[in-house]
Amino acid sequence: TQLLEQSPQFLSIQEGENLTVYCNSSSVFSSLQWYRQEPGEGPVLLVTVVTGGEVKKLKRLTFQFGDARKDSSLHITAAQPGDTGLYLCAGEGGRSNYQLIWGAGTKLIIKP
Amino acid sequence: EPEVTQTPSHQVTQMGQEVILRCVPISNHLYFYWYRQILGQKVEFLVSFYNNEISEKSEIFDDQFSVERPDGSNFTLKIRSTKLEDSAMYFCASSRGTGGAFFGQGTRLTVV
Numbered sequence: 001t002q003l004l005e006q007s008p009q010f011l012s013i014q015e016g017e018n019l020t021v022y023c024n025s026s027s028v029f030s031s032l033q034w035y036r037q038e039p040g041e042g043p044v045l046l047v048t049v050v051t052g053g054e055v056k057k058l059k060r061l062t063f064q065f066g067d068a069r070k071d072s073s074l075h076i077t078a079a080q081p082g083d084t085g086l087y088l089c090a091g092e093g094g095r096s097n098y099q100l101i102w103g104a105g106t107k108l109i110i111k112p
Numbered sequence: 113e114p115e116v117t118q119t120p121s122h123q124v125t126q127m128g129q130e131v132i133l134r135c136v137p138i139s140n141h142l143y144f145y146w147y148r149q150i151l152g153q154k155v156e157f158l159v160s161f162y163n164n165e166i167s168e169k170s171e172i173f174d175d176q177f178s179v180e181r182p183d184g185s186n187f188t189l190k191i192r193s194t195k196l197e198d199s200a201m202y203f204c205a206s207s208r209g210t211g212g213a214f215f216g217q218g219t220r221l222t223v224v
Contacts, residue, residue: 033212042116042203042215043155050211088155092210099168100213102155 003027004091006103014111016078021106023089024071030093032065032072033100037086079110114138118204118216125194125223133189133219135204144187145205145213146179148172155203161187194223 004025013019023032031050035043047056049065049072056063060083062075076083086107090100117136125131137144146158159169159179166179176192187206191198199222205213 031210035215040201040218040220042205042218045212045214048210048212090155099157099160099170102157104154 004089004101004103006089006106008106009104010107012109012111013079015080019076019079019108021074021087021108022071023073023103025091026070027091028069029091030069032069033090033092034063034072034074035088035090037088037105043088081110081112084108084110116204116206116214116216118219120219121217122220123222125221127196127223128193131191131194131221133202133221135187135189135216136185137187137204137206138214141206141208143207143209144181146189147203147205148200149203150200158189196223199223
């Protein structure tokens with residue numbers, strides 16, 4: 001069974017602090033995606049990383065794909081209350097070409 | 113910006129009744145998906161659809177479920193005889209292929 005494990009499950013920090021969220025697997029994926037989900041809404045795609053070792057930046061968010069394409073991290077610099085949400089990683093192209101394998105998510109709360 | 117739209121946003125149905133959840137994917141996308149998320153739990157893959165046929169389905173997608181793309185625009189999920197445990201948020205998603213899927217806002221299905 002392919003699994004993606006996210007850590008931490010829950011993180012509550014003050015505005016202005018930095019944080020890193022991790023997504024780990026024993027399986028290799030052809031790409032890994034990060035989504036953000038607000039309560040009662042659908043996941044919104046933030047980024048897709050494809051190449052081992054790839055780093056992508058989206059304003060204060062930095063995404064990294066591990067060299068072996070089994071893990072990824074999301075780093076947020078100077079977190080803001082607007083960053084509050086559930087962050088999900090999803091792997092593509094493992095056992096299946098069509099099915100995304102989802103992590104359980106990291107619930108992030110940024111306190112003003 | 114193009115988006116995936118889902119209707120209705122909320123559906124309440126009695127156990128044993130049939131429901132049809134509707135989705136309009138992004139127009140130039142080729143792959144279509146249904147996912148569900150039970151409250152507080154992981155996003156779960158149901159089915160993927162490509163070239164007018166199911167490309168993959170999960171164990172959840174049993175004989176009670178079916179999908180259709182009747183007119184080249186809409187993509188529907190039918191649950192023939194709903195059970196209490198079918199209560200969940202159902203998300204439609206579409207993609208061009210690899211590189212990330214775009215999700216609709218979801219339909220909250222409540223089976224009573």
